Amino acid sequence: MHAETVNRKAEALAALASVPSEPGAPKPDPILVVDNVVRRFGGLTAVEVEHVEVQRGSITALIGPNGAGKTTFFNQLTGFDTADSGTWTFNGKPMNGVSAHQVARQGMVRTFQLTKALSKLTVMENMRLGAQKQRGENFFRALVASLWQPQEDEITIRAEELLERFKLAAKRDDFAGSLSGGQRKLLEMARALMVGPELVMLDEPMAGVNPALTQSLLGHVKDLREQGMTVLFVEHDMDMVRDISDWVIVMAQGAVIAEGPPDTIMADARVIDAYLGAHHDAPLTTAEAEEQLHQAEAELEAEIEEKA
Amino acid sequence: MDWTLIFIRAVEAGIGTEAVIYGLAAIGLNIHFGYTGLLNFGQAGFLAVGAYGVATTVATFGLPFWLGIAVGLAAAVLFALLLGIPTLRLRADYLAIVTIAAAEIVRLVVRSVALQDTFGGTDGLEAFSDDFYGMNIYAPGSYDIGPIGFDHRTMWVLTVGWVLVAIACTVVYLVMKSPWGRVLKAIREDEDAVRSLGKNVFSYKMQALVFGGVIGALAGFLFALSRAATQPDLFSTELTFFAYTVLILGGAARVLGPVLGAVVFWCLLILVKTGMEEAVNHQVITFITVNQVGSINYMLVGLGLILLLIYRPQGILGDKREIALDAR
Amino acid sequence: MRRAVIAFTAFLGALFILLASPAWAEGESLRGTLQNQGQPVNGVKISVTSGDGQPVGEATSDAEGKWEVPVPAAGSYKVTLDQATLPAGTVLKFKDRATLTVQVFEGNYRNVLFALASGDAAGGATEPDSGGSRSAFWTRVAQLAFEGLSLGLIIALGALGISLIFGTTGLTNFAHGELLTVGAFIAFVLNTTVGLHLLIATPLAVIIAAGFGYGQERFFWGPLRNRKTGLVSMMIISIGVAMFLRYLLLFLFGGENVPYEQYVAQDGIELGPIFTTPKSLIAMGIEIAVLIAVGLALTFTRLGKATRAVSDNPALAASSGINVDRIVRIVWAMGAAVAGLAGIMLGTTQILNFQMGQQILLLMFAGVTLGGLGTAFGALVGSLVVGMFVQISTIWIAPELKTVGALAVLILVLLVRPQGILGRRERIG
């Protein structure tokens, strides 16, 4: 794998360089193409995306304020929630209406905002669970250990490699429940890799992780791209996004409002508006903040005198 | 107070037909509830389907015994499929309500007047166990190990029963050790996680329901054959909840949990029952009549179920950490 | 000496047997009484011939319409009514049955009946009730609809409690049926042992049942919830509670059907096509009143709003200042009280038995699920629909399969529309 160290990052940036930074911009080699996906809960429209594409081999960030519909959009694409309407294709194959486990089998594997490491299984069992096409998972073949044991051993070796890389090898036989928050996120990511995905969809991988671990997580995300996988991850912390993502898609109120490389997105007025709310004024300097505080206290005192 | 009679009766119950039948029913339930977290309150339905499968085939239609067994098993698989399709996507409490309703439907249909020619109505069916007892390897007479003894017919039922229990335990052990078992345990904890790894959760839950249901049907066969008669009201909800008490007492999600649970449960239950009956007959306890002993027994089972779940949900063999009785 | 005594008692015993069966000595005979709408018909000739046609004897009905023809031995005989001798205006109800072949058994007389009806000789018997069969069908439908409403109301009272307890605590209480039975038997104790009239015993019993519900939550379910016992364990615990209570009642009151002191087998009164008893009407009146009262309380009173808030979203309600534990205890008390009332109503309209609550538990679940778990009004509507369906379905399916119909509907609803009629989609999770 590491012999020909093709610089995947450079390759991705080169491919995306020519892409205009506006919503729905077509990509040279899209792995995922989405057309007007809509999802409504009662009267509220949670997601309404006309068109968006994800470049193969890139690390694309899907950002937006809380409640922008990022996770709901994620759930639509991965079959965990049924969209009201809309079509999307993965590697050209139509995926709308496909059940969650079929989506994963096609190579679109996701993780969850609240990590779903299976605490009552050991770390190794969690990893083995991720492997695909296990002969031992058929009820009748399961009865004869010799039918699936060789494949199980291969899976175990692959799992150990990944655990080594994710520095979880020591915890191999412990219950996943005994891992820390960060370690669980690592386990969930490692387990997703066991599936052998083409597109890894991480739902807020950095949420609730202590800063020391964030760097190693970012390193692992980069490793994914090194191994030829495409990464689409949801994040609402802009600084985190800046240094690892090749492309950024911004969502607000359920729609894609901007797309482009991280730097252009950071400067884009619409994105800042979306994040800080439309009617904001420039960020408060400390002096202004104190002045507002005094004013509020004065008002309060007046009110109390009135009442008394 | 004849204490030896009490202990003999308790030991006989511990290894007797009741223990075997409830052991098998609990093993089936262990697959559903213990390993996959399916809150199946309709295990009595699987026993009824098995028992009536063999009884109707042999007694009403006069077909051979082994065909009856095949029909019983096929009926259990069909019942699992019919039960699974509407329910396996639902939350635990909906699943509980629907499975208890399904088992009641089976009971009400087989006891119905309209179908009494096929199912025998409230009296149930008789005269279907001759072939079974024809294969009895024991010559007539009673077989004793010390004071504990069974007649040849019961010996035959027990031998067949305990062999079935051993086979069921072996199959469960092998299958739960395999990747198939691993997926089941994962489903018990979080279905979405398993779905995100490309496993068809619905099909695994259905397989578990069928596998547990077939073992339940085996228990149903023994239930009917040991009595040489089937009665619809034996397959009431009490049967399912006795099986739950047995399973949780022994230890859910453990291969031998249900077996040990059945033995200890019936040993204790009959110990208390015979003890009270002896005490009442010998005027040691005077404030209750012998008929009320039965109701006290049921009360103790209810109380036992409550205390087990509060203070020792993992039962005898279980491991506290592994038991998450909060299947989704 | 002992031998003699034994011999003597043997003789006495034989004598008794002979005496005991006077009919023994009487010879075999055929006899009967001829009546038309209760009035004896006399002067009608009845002739009897043996199986192969030999005449055996004749008789004419006397003033009381009675006739008798002795026969030589047991066997089969042909009995013919001579229609010519029928008085004007009375005719054989069934034209083709002027001659009956009747079997006479050894040592017994045999009664024979010629059904007579009024009507002119030529036209044949006017069938008073043939026209009635169509209207009888509709009276039956009306009767069943009424019974359905009465059953539906009882289920609604029970289902209301289940729905509110589920809403506020997420617990599907499998012991709710027993709350009905406990309420009914509390009233039974007050009514029989304490001797209070049912009208006094009922409110008292409802209050005690409310206390029982409050106590259950305060000392059992509440602490369990605080120990973070999972919902599944709570459900199985509720089964243990159900079994314990049910067999405690069997232990205390035995398995037989026992009635209250008052209002037992009342005479039916006729309300158009419907036959019912005053007590059923009163019971339904009380049930409707209570349901309306609870409905109003839920919508308008502060307590009601708080209950609905807690049942909608306990966490949100707690954060907005509602003392959730207090609300849950009140819900349990009210649920138990209403269930107890349902039990008493069921006990008066029918009879008390230790299993009466459990027998309608599944119907209550069907009502709640049909109406939408967690919405009190849904449970109301669902229960009435289930009650009506159960009774009216007996026109097409055999009566004892009526519960099967309701349970099948329950499963179908979950297949098609799991959130029920009024429930919201995400509730089923």
Add this chain to the structure above:
Amino acid sequence: MIRIAPFGRVLAVAAAASLALTACGGGEETATPASSAPAAPASSAPAAAAGDGVLTIGALLPQTGDLAFLGPPEFAGVKLAVKEINEAGGVLGKPVVEIDTDSGDTKTDIASQSVDKLLQQNTDVVIGAASSGVSKTVIDKITNAGVVHFSPANTSPEFTTYADKGLYFRTAPSDVLQGRVLGDLIVQDGSDTVAILNRQDSYGNGLADEVEKSVSGGGGEVVVKTAYDPAAADFSADVAKLKEANPKAIALIAFNETTKIIPELKKQGLGPDKVKIYFVDGNLADYSKDFPKGTLEGIKGTLPGAKSPDDFRQKLLGVDPALTDWSYAPESYDATILSALAAEAAKSDAGTAVASKLIDVSKGGEKCTDFAGCLALLKEGKDIDYDGLSGPVEFSDAGDPSEATIGIYQYDGENKYSNITYLSGKVAG
């Protein structure tokens, strides 16, 4: 973090059988009996359970369930017989051993467990069960164990033709007789349109068919015959079906659920005051505590059995002072006496031996009416013909009494029944 080593589990699985044997036994040596299993499978002929010299009578009679009211007189009948037998020197020189067990009803599983208990205490003759339904569920188990199944009260015609390996006997007549007498009574009372409402089991269906045959044979017409589920919560649908046919008479073939059906009949305008209602042996009981005065006035009913002589009633009271009901006491008494006599005649207490002599002891030879007298004749090597208190008791080849007496009773204002007359007849007719 200890985990049970996988190897341990494999060992456990292999030892599942022995684990079971030692779980409670506390150190019992685990020689499984399989080793001593001889090769030849038992033939289908009844296993010749070798007699142990002591005649053990197992009483399988109702202490709980629908027929609990029939328990006391039947137990008293058996106890009185055993007392008299042992006073006269017992059987084969040893006193007779009596074991009492509860037969419950078809809703519970008690009968089967009681039979297990009896078989394990090597009972030779099982006296019971009272309800035909319960007997049907245990007949295979008893007859296959080579034990005599002797019922004092089963009246379902099914037992006449049931493949019982010659081991089933009864002292109560088949309902062919009771059905005929009841049908004749209904025709005699002049009701031409008759409804039959019967519980759905071998007893209910059997008697209903016989009553229908007898009514239509005598010229009446059965307009509706419907079986109901005995454990139903309410009977409104069944009664509505009856009302639609608007009968003049209703034959109610039921057990304890009569306390639910009568109020429903009254409610729907079919009460005893509007329609002639007839009871049978299953529900002919003292309802003074169940219904207000006058509810059942005028209702007639049939009950197999001749008038039990007063001295017999005094002796029964000697055994059970609290007795108020006498149904089937003579039959239980006769069954026990006959079993003892057959054992004496066969010189062995083994079930099959007793069965082989039962028919012979009941007819042909010198008449005798009590155990002591018959025993004396047997000792002299004579063939005896025992005539009991329930009737001449002449067994047909199928083990049924060929003739018997049926009593006709009527309810007074106190809801108590008293005898009108007795009719005897041959079952075969």
